[in-house]
Every structure is written in C-alpha cells, then in structure tokens.
Amino acid sequence: MANQFKLNLLGFYLVRKAPKTIQVLDDIAKSIAAEANTRAGSVDGYRTSSQQGGSHPDGRWRTTVITATADSALDNSRNNTLIRSLDAGRQT
C-alpha cells in the first residue's frame, strides 16, 4: 500500500511569517528603497511596507516599495527610479 502524507498547511503559513523570512524580505525591500532614495536624492520619498497576505490558504508575506510623496511619484514617472533600483534587492 502506498504511503500517504498530509500537507501541514498551517505549518507553511507559519514558515511564511517566521521572523527570519520576514527579515529577508524586509531587507530586500529596504535595499531597493534605499537605492531609489539615493537616486532621487530624497530622504524617505520611497518607503517600504511589510505585511502578510490573507490565509487562503497561502498567506504569503509581502513587502512593497512605494512612492510615498508627490515628489517621488513624479521622480519615478520621469526616471523609472523603482525599476532601476531593483538590482539593489538582488540576492547573490
């Protein structure tokens, strides 16, 4: 008889919200935001947020980098700053 196993979906959910997981994702987002702010010459025009998605059942942790001010939004429209900053979040 074939062995059977059952996925522990709650376990996956907990791994996605584990502090080390969040730290890795936050570091990536902050690196991209820092690069974008450097390129734009702003202090915090580009900011990050970090939250877990709904448990349906994935609940993936999500970090984002946004244009938080009108100046940064204009800068991004003119210079594509966010896209040009993506490499700063690359994991080697």
Place this chain on the structure above:
Amino acid sequence: MIGIGTYPAHPSALKNMVGLLASRMSPVPVSQDAPVDRPNTFITVDRVGGSETAHGLISTPLFVYQCYALTTGAAETLAETLLAELKSAQFTQYGDAQFINFSLSGSPQNFPDPAISSHRRWQMTGVFAIN
C-alpha cells in the same frame, strides 16, 4: 582540465536591442531617447540592470520598453505589438548578438510621462538573454 581562462565581452545589449526592434517595428521609430521632433508613435528602450547566468557566458539584461502614441488605445496596441515581436525574436541573430529567450517581467501598463504630455505612454519590462 576544465576551465575558462578568458571571457569574451558580452555584445552591446542595448545597441543591438534598439537595432533589432527598429528593424522589426518599422516604420515606428525605436531609440533609446525620445525623439526631439516627436512622431505620433514611437518607442524608447533602455537597459535598467539585470544580471548574467551563473557561468557568466550569457547576459540577462533587464529592459524597459516604453510605447508612445496619441491615444491610450493606440499606445496599448503598440505595446502588445511590440511584445509579440519580442517573443518572435527569440533565438534569432542581430548584429553581433544572439538573442536567446525573452521573459516578460512586467506586462504592458499605462505609465503617463509627465515630460511628454502630448502622448500616452505604456510601459513593460522584460529580460532578454543575450550572448
């Protein structure tokens, strides 16, 4: 002994990409910068980072493609046409570059350009592996 002593320089990805698209999208102008005398439709391309494969022989640059037209519908259509041409250009040679596979990163989206208010801009991003 297995090893690579010297690596050849990657071909110019942006120069070859502009040339490739200019040939495939004619008569729509394709360039790195927006033309000073702006036609009704035009495309700009820029290289905005990317990487290379682990062995270092294939470059995987990230490109941003910007499609300008006088109306949103025309700009979107131009972007979709460009996307089809990019996919069709896989595994082809242009200039001194071998274009390998194309991977869409960000699909076409409306992205107004404050510097060119007379036109609508639709933008997409993608990685085109080249060696």
